Amino acid sequence: NAGVTQTPKFRILKIGQSMTLQCAQDMNHNYMYWYRQDPGMGLKLIYYSVGAGITDKGEVPNGYNVSRSTTEDFPLRLELAAPSQTSVYFCASSYDLAGGHPEYEQYFGPGTRLTVT
């Protein structure tokens, strides 16, 4: 298993440009998440998905969009990039059941370091 993979590893964008951060998992997990990690601020949830075709906003969704057309893929789209979106982006996945799951664990990707200048 490759686990959770993310591409690209690094990217520099100019203000106003757009891009898509790719995330894929091969563990047949139903839940997938996007976080951004800013120094001293921890992990902030951007969007999440509980299954193919279902997405929902997290804590900081503004400026981002997501889609979940398959169980495996969960791309994050940045439209009109702004300097405030400079961050490290982590994708994660987990398997969860209605009513909770005692072996619950999130699996994280390696991250994408994005700089907007």
Place this chain on the structure above:
Amino acid sequence: AQRVTQPEKLLSVFKGAPVELKCNYSYSGSPELFWYVQYSRQRLQLLLRHISRESIKGFTADLNKGETSFHLKKPFAQEEDSAMYYCALRDTSGGSYIPTFGRGTSLIVHP
């Protein structure tokens, strides 16, 4: 709303000293709590979860519902413990089951 507080941004200790990384939470239901660790240039990974009551790499964490805390402890720190540590709480109230993370504590263990 659930909240996770890690009051220390940075914790600096010497090798062999005891370590305690603090985590406090606010949550109205019955929480599930976790510690994740991120070593330099690596991805976040689960360190331990309260429901398992396990010890991983010498670390333990006890859920104290009275004090709403889930502090991470290790009696003798090692240099390889230097990393970023995140406490996380998962909503199990029948909602979305989405975890909330604290802001993280950077642990530095000096030789």
